[in-house]
Amino acid sequence: EAGVTQFPSHSVIEKGQTVTLRCDPISGHDNLYWYRRVMGKEIKFLLHFVKESKQDESGMPNNRFLAERTGGTYSTLKVQPAELEDSGVYFCASSHLGGLVTEAFFGQGTRLTVV
Amino acid sequence: AQSVTQPDIHITVSEGASLELRCNYSYGATPYLFWYVQSPGQGLQLLLKYFSGDTLVQGIKGFEAEFKRSQSSFNLRKPSVHWSDAAEYFCAVGPAGYSTLTFGKGTMLLVSP
Incomplete structure (x- = not known):
């Protein structure tokens, strides 16, 4: 069974550009x-x-961040326009729905660098 | 609001020595507690979790953790560290039913020969 997969693994963009994870x-x-x-x-x-x-979506920092999950499958996180403080590692996790005991499986993360 | 404190940013342990990483939490309800590890270039991997029952939980790679409600602690231990254990370790707390976790800042473990 494949794990959680994130693309790209690294991204370097200039301030003001758009990036989609x-x-x-x-x-x-x-x-x-x-x-x-x-x-x-x-x-x-x-x-x-x-x-x-x-x-x-209480943790979204501001309206420059837009997340979507079309059809309930994969998800994208768009940052537009990117600012320097958006640099960091973005992790995605998934888990089963329901039950009292849940466990999130994490992807390897996308390292975003805004220059 | 819930919070997790990992007081040690870096720890250096000799290979073969024992290890204890500290974690204290603040949570308003029964906590669900986790330890994750991130090795270089890898994602977060779950080491172990505590939901209820026996307060000493066993995890993968020879790790264990003990939940102490009176001390609000969930310390991670390993009796003998291997060089491959060098990584960053994260303690996290979350509510039942969901996986919206609150993480500590992490402890970087360095293993010396």
């Missing part, structure tokens, strides 16, 4: 999460999809 969750996982780690800080929650619906 992609996450392919584990097949059958209805929960999909985005997290971000800015250098030197903790990993922070950005948002949570249940299938194609946004369940919780």
Whole structure:
């Protein structure tokens, strides 16, 4: 069974440009999460999809970030326009829906550098 | 609001020595606790988790952790460290039913020969 896959693994863009990160969750996982780690800080929650619906987007930093999950499968996270403070590692995670005990499986992350 | 504190940013341990990484949490309800590891170039991998029951939990790669409610702690231990354990370790807490986790800042483990 394939794990959570993220593309690209690294991205270097200039301030003001647009970048789109992609996450392919584990097949059958209805929960999909985005997290971000800015250098030197903790990993922070950005948002949570249940299938194609946004369940919780309280962690999204501002309206330059747009997340979508078309058809409840893969998800994209677009940053437009990118700013220097957006640099960091963006993690995606997925898990099964339902039950009291859940476990998130994480991808390897996308390292975004805005210069 | 929930929070996780990992007081040690870096720890250096000699190969073969024992290891304990500290984690303290603040959470309003019954905590669901996790330890993740990120090796260089890899994603976050779950080492172990605690939901209920026995407060000493066993994980992969020979790691274990003990939940102490009175101390709000969930420290990670390994009796004998291997060079391949050099990585960054993250403690996290979350609610039941979802996986919206609150992470600590991580502890970087260095293993000396």
